[in-house]
Amino acid sequence: MPFLHLKAVSKGFDSLRGRTEVLKDINLEIERGEFVAIVGYSGAGKTTLINLIAGLTRPDSGQITLNDLEIEAPGPDRGMVFQNYSLLPWLSVYENVRLAVDQLFPNWSESKKHQHTEVNIARVNLTQATQKKPGELSGGMRQRVSLARALSMDPQILLLDEPLGALDALTQATMQDEISRIWQESNKTVVLITNDVDEGIYLADRIIPLSSGPAATLGPSIPIDIPRPRNRKLLSFDPAFKKARQQVIEFLLESNKHRPTSITRKMTLPDIEPEDLSQPRPMIGGRKTPIRKREMHRETIETGM
Amino acid sequence: MKERGFKLDWLLLPCLGSIAVLLLWWLSSNTWSKELPDPMKTWNSSKIYVLEPFAKRGELDQGILRFTVLSLSLVLKGYVIALILGTPLGFCIGLSKTFAKAFDPLCQVLRPVSPLAWLPLGMVLFLGAGKNASELAAVFTIAICSMWPTVLNTAAGVRAIPQDYLNVAKVLKLSRSQTLRKVLLPAALPYMFTGFRLSLGIAWLVIVAAEMLTGRPGVGGFLWQEYNALIYEHIILCILTIGIVGFVLDRLMSLVENRLKFA
Numbered sequence: 112m113p114f115l116h117l118k119a120v121s122k123g124f125d126s127l128r129g130r131t132e133v134l135k136d137i138n139l140e141i142e143r144g145e146f147v148a149i150v151g152y153s154g155a156g157k158t159t160l161i162n163l164i165a166g167l168t169r170p171d172s173g174q175i176t177l178n179d180l181e182i183e184a185p186g187p188d189r190g191m192v193f194q195n196y197s198l199l200p201w202l203s204v205y206e207n208v209r210l211a212v213d214q215l216f217p218n219w220s221e222s223k224k225h226q227h228t229e230v231n232i233a234r235v236n237l238t239q240a241t242q243k244k245p246g247e248l249s250g251g252m253r254q255r256v257s258l259a260r261a262l263s264m265d266p267q268i269l270l271l272d273e274p275l276g277a278l279d280a281l282t283q284a285t286m287q288d289e290i291s292r293i294w295q296e297s298n299k300t301v302v303l304i305t306n307d308v309d310e311g312i313y314l315a316d317r318i319i320p321l322s323s324g325p326a327a328t329l330g331p332s333i334p335i336d337i338p339r340p341r342n343r344k345l346l347s348f349d350p351a352f353k354k355a356r357q358q359v360i361e362f363l364l365e366s367n368k369h370r371p372t373s374i375t376r377k378m379t380l381p382d383i384e385p386e387d388l389s390q391p392r393p394m395i396g397g398r399k400t401p402i403r404k405r406e407m408h409r410e411t412i413e414t415g416m
Numbered sequence: 417m418k419e420r421g422f423k424l425d426w427l428l429l430p431c432l433g434s435i436a437v438l439l440l441w442w443l444s445s446n447t448w449s450k451e452l453p454d455p456m457k458t459w460n461s462s463k464i465y466v467l468e469p470f471a472k473r474g475e476l477d478q479g480i481l482r483f484t485v486l487s488l489s490l491v492l493k494g495y496v497i498a499l500i501l502g503t504p505l506g507f508c509i510g511l512s513k514t515f516a517k518a519f520d521p522l523c524q525v526l527r528p529v530s531p532l533a534w535l536p537l538g539m540v541l542f543l544g545a546g547k548n549a550s551e552l553a554a555v556f557t558i559a560i561c562s563m564w565p566t567v568l569n570t571a572a573g574v575r576a577i578p579q580d581y582l583n584v585a586k587v588l589k590l591s592r593s594q595t596l597r598k599v600l601l602p603a604a605l606p607y608m609f610t611g612f613r614l615s616l617g618i619a620w621l622v623i624v625a626a627e628m629l630t631g632r633p634g635v636g637g638f639l640w641q642e643y644n645a646l647i648y649e650h651i652i653l654c655i656l657t658i659g660i661v662g663f664v665l666d667r668l669m670s671l672v673e674n675r676l677k678f679a
């Protein structure tokens with residue numbers, strides 16, 4: 112039996128225009144100690160998927176088991192790093208982590224709890240910021256605190272929901288290395304949600320694309336046979352990297368193609384025609400430039416390839 | 417240079433404004449409103465109350481700070497009751513949709529009712545209390561008038577708590593009371609405190625009406641007595657005192673409020 116097992120999981124939400132199916136027939140098997148990345152477009156249902164694994168939402172149908180036990184509610188055996196910074200802003204870095212430690216290990220002695228908190232803050236290289244409030248930290252540092260909090264719960268599995276999505280590219284790179292190092296040190300099972308294919312391939316043992324919604328489903332699982340430690344600089348020349356990247360992107364583009372969507376947008380074309388004087392000009396506010404006939408043009412384009 | 421500009425803005429300009437108003441006051445009392453005492457006369461007649469602020473010459477003849485303390489202690493009683501009732505009510509409205517539907521309209525209807533309307537009801541309510549009736553009625557009026565900002569702001573603060581914080585509480589399996597203490601309360605605290613500040617402002621506003629109608633000693637009671645005794649200088653003294661005390665209270669509350677805001 113796989114460690115984490117999703118069987119035919121579906122989930123939809125009621126909206127104003129009736130029910131939309133977000134995830135449909137999701138099947139996923141993850142072994143203990145594996146690092147699996149799931150990539151998909153934003154809005155595809157990635158957060159919904161990880162919330163299902165976390166137990167924050169329940170599936171409409173299908174089954175999710177961890178260690179053969181059905182996931183029915185959220186719990187600290189699944190350490191979660193949320194997409195938005197979810198640190199409590201009135202607590203310091205230490206207190207945020209300590210809250211989790213106090214909650215999980217109520218029977219430990221004071222000094223042991225203190226030590227465990229400090230060790231986990233040190234694991235993410237934040238020892239100098241222990242007493243700072245989240246508001247005083249950069250985005251990257253906040254996500255490290257989130258990571259430290261999740262690690263301090265000593266979870267069976269780490270769930271990372273686009274942890275680096277809001278960071279700048281340079282910080283992303285350092286944080287990827289940190290995540291890679293921490294994973295290798297702790298040997299925990301990790302599910303990483305991301306919208307960055309390269310990040311997924313760099314970090315994971317396996318990468319699985321999630322088709323674009325509605326009714327998103329997982330694509331083929333693509334193993335990444337690149338030995339660790341991986342070299343970021345040489346990665347883009349690695350044939351295994353290129354192959355995995357191509358497979359993922361092909362699947363994602365293909366899934367988007369079948370989406371029956373089109374975008375209608377107003378075109379702004381270069382002014383080569385005289386001003387349209389029949390159009391009323393707003394007296395106060397509004398645009399200052401003349402309105403031309405061409406600019407009233409609307410165009411509908413098919414999205415995808 | 418910069419230092420001087422700063423002083424000019426914060427010291428000189430308010431002084432100039434006050435002088436302009438004093439001038440207008442002086443002009444009015446010497447032209448169209450002969451009964452209005454002019455600034456000098458007001459000061460001469462009031463200085464005994466200001467210079468001996470804690471003197472007690474009679475029930476309704478005390479130093480101005482002594483009156484202020486009497487008024488403040490009454491306000492405090494009503495205000496504390498308002499917070500004790502208003503905060504949990506706000507929490508319930510913020511947390512439960514059912515509760516909100518049941519009580520929100522009622523709050524909206526009772527909120528604009530004037531203290532002058534509540535006070536007689538308070539008198540009726542505590543008719544059985546005998547000697548204490550007027551004090552209880554005043555406390556009741558202050559409490560019921562000043563609790564609405566606390567109720568509404570607490571409810572808004574609870575509704576504004578990000579789902580992420582609640583998810584953290586769920587993942588950590590915090591119990592209901594722990595979630596309340598460690599997540600809901602601190603997260604809603606800045607909003608709640610804004611409510612507390614507005615409530616205090618209203619409580620202080622109500623005191624004058626309450627003291628006037630009940631004839632209790634205090635700044636408002638003194639004001640009304642001196643009006644009846646035709647000593648108009650003291651009305652102005654009371655107005656200035658009420659204004660300054662209200663301003664100081666609001667500043668103090670906003671100092672605490674600013675400290676609570678998380679960066």
Ligand SMILES: Nc1ncnc2c1ncn2[C@@H]1O[C@H](COP(=O)(O)OP(=O)(O)O)[C@@H](O)[C@H]1O
Pocket residue numbers: 124125126133151152153154155156157158159160324
């Ligand atoms: N609680 C909810 N209620 C209604 N619709 C939701 C809810 N959560 C997510 N959705 C919808 O599900 C879709 C997927 O959302 P999400 O899982 O957040 O996407 P992603 O994380 O991939 O960007 C979106 O269209 C979103 O509007």
Ligand SMILES: [Mg+2]
Pocket residue numbers: 154157158159194273
């Ligand atoms: Mg998301």
